[in-house]
Amino acid sequence: MFNNLYHNKKVLVTGHTGFKGSWLTEWLLLLGAKVSGYSKDIPTQPSLFEALRLEDRIQHHIGDVRDKAHFLTALQETRPDFVFHLAAQPIVRQSYIDPSETVSTNVLGTNNVLDALRINNQPCTAVIITSDKCYHNVEWTWGYRENDRLGGNDPYSASKGAAELIIHTYFTSFFQTGSSPVRIASARAGNVIGGGDWADSRLVPDAFRAWATGEKVEIRSPKATRPWQHVLEPLSGYLRLGECLAKSKDLNGESFNFGPPSEQSHTVLELLEALEASWKLNDQIIVGENPGFHEAGLLKLNCDKALHKLKWQPALPFPETATFTATWYEQYYRQEQSANLREFTSKQITKYAEAARNRNIAWAIQ
Numbered sequence: 001m002f003n004n005l006y007h008n009k010k011v012l013v014t015g016h017t018g019f020k021g022s023w024l025t026e027w028l029l030l031l032g033a034k035v036s037g038y039s040k041d042i043p044t045q046p047s048l049f050e051a052l053r054l055e056d057r058i059q060h061h062i063g064d065v066r067d068k069a070h071f072l073t074a075l076q077e078t079r080p081d082f083v084f085h086l087a088a089q090p091i092v093r094q095s096y097i098d099p100s101e102t103v104s105t106n107v108l109g110t111n112n113v114l115d116a117l118r119i120n121n122q123p124c125t126a127v128i129i130t131s132d133k134c135y136h137n138v139e140w141t142w143g144y145r146e147n148d149r150l151g152g153n154d155p156y157s158a159s160k161g162a163a164e165l166i167i168h169t170y171f172t173s174f175f176q177t178g179s180s181p182v183r184i185a186s187a188r189a190g191n192v193i194g195g196g197d198w199a200d201s202r203l204v205p206d207a208f209r210a211w212a213t214g215e216k217v218e219i220r221s222p223k224a225t226r227p228w229q230h231v232l233e234p235l236s237g238y239l240r241l242g243e244c245l246a247k248s249k250d251l252n253g254e255s256f257n258f259g260p261p262s263e264q265s266h267t268v269l270e271l272l273e274a275l276e277a278s279w280k281l282n283d284q285i286i287v288g289e290n291p292g293f294h295e296a297g298l299l300k301l302n303c304d305k306a307l308h309k310l311k312w313q314p315a316l317p318f319p320e321t322a323t324f325t326a327t328w329y330e331q332y333y334r335q336e337q338s339a340n341l342r343e344f345t346s347k348q349i350t351k352y353a354e355a356a357r358n359r360n361i362a363w364a365i366q
Ligand SMILES: NC(=O)c1ccc[n+]([C@@H]2O[C@H](COP(=O)([O-])OP(=O)(O)OC[C@H]3O[C@@H](n4cnc5c(N)ncnc54)[C@H](O)[C@@H]3O)[C@@H](O)[C@H]2O)c1
Pocket: 014, 015, 016, 017, 018, 019, 020, 021, 038, 039, 040, 041, 042, 043, 063, 064, 065, 066, 085, 086, 087, 088, 089, 090, 105, 109, 129, 130, 131, 132, 189, 190, 191, 192, 193, 199
């Protein structure tokens, strides 16, 4: 996988205690990387990070990306070949409750990571994770392309659009020059689902939390369409981007979308019904009142650039995406607890890689 590029490489993951960060850390360990993580806290209880006992297998730093001096010290100690920056306040609803915290974490935090890379001035390939919400969303039918206008009506989306501007600025001002040893690229993906997410105010964790205790789940925007994809899909994109960026300076400063095929947009209700069916439940969804704050209705990504330049494409159709997710939570809530979770999780990564190999996707066959 990934031409074995990550084997024995030092990789620093910010946000490694979060949902995506924990999956990425597990995958990097499977690839033979030496992983360090930098996060403010373990954001949920329970958490995938603890369920996989990742702390015992990596260099675990607790720190705030808003504290540049502290992050710089961690970077200098680690001397990573690769950085994946995922640390963020990622919840739209929370961004309405505390916009300053969202903006400081997502904008200043990203600025600090980039500035630390600049000051450190060592060879390093950095993939900075923003979001599909970085685009000025006019709710049109077409997928957004990487050169479409940035924007954001809610504080979270605006913070990710602003982070993109900062990334671009660091590229043009510092990392573009031939003498800079740092290469950067940004990665934009949408709503991901998968086992081990326990964030508040997210549909899938809310559903499994409710169903695991015999309750119904209440949803507020049943017809809202999201480009659902399994968490391993964008992660394969981030890893592929890191690989290609390390090999080719032509990708320096570029941005990439990683989303599902255009036809794989399903409503909130369709997703929940698929998960409910996988758990062999019936009639466990209640449609409640609209949440009362603005959240974009339709948002699709055009991923032609990732296909063309990285030979990346999604590997899991919608039914498998739902099954992968539901079976993980089944393992957690309905089987003998935890002991097998690490094995089960790495088997899902292997199974996902097999699905990608069967589709001849470049990262999986090289
Ligand atoms: N989950 C999704 O559906 C989704 C969709 C699009 C983009 N993203 C982006 O992917 C990234 C990871 O998202 P996630 O779902 O895993 O989030 P998460 O909430 O599960 O994890 C967030 C991580 O960031 C860390 N963090 C938060 N504030 C920090 C700070 N000030 N300093 C250091 N660490 C801090 C947390 O400790 C945690 O490790 C984020 O950048 C998010 O915006 C996520």
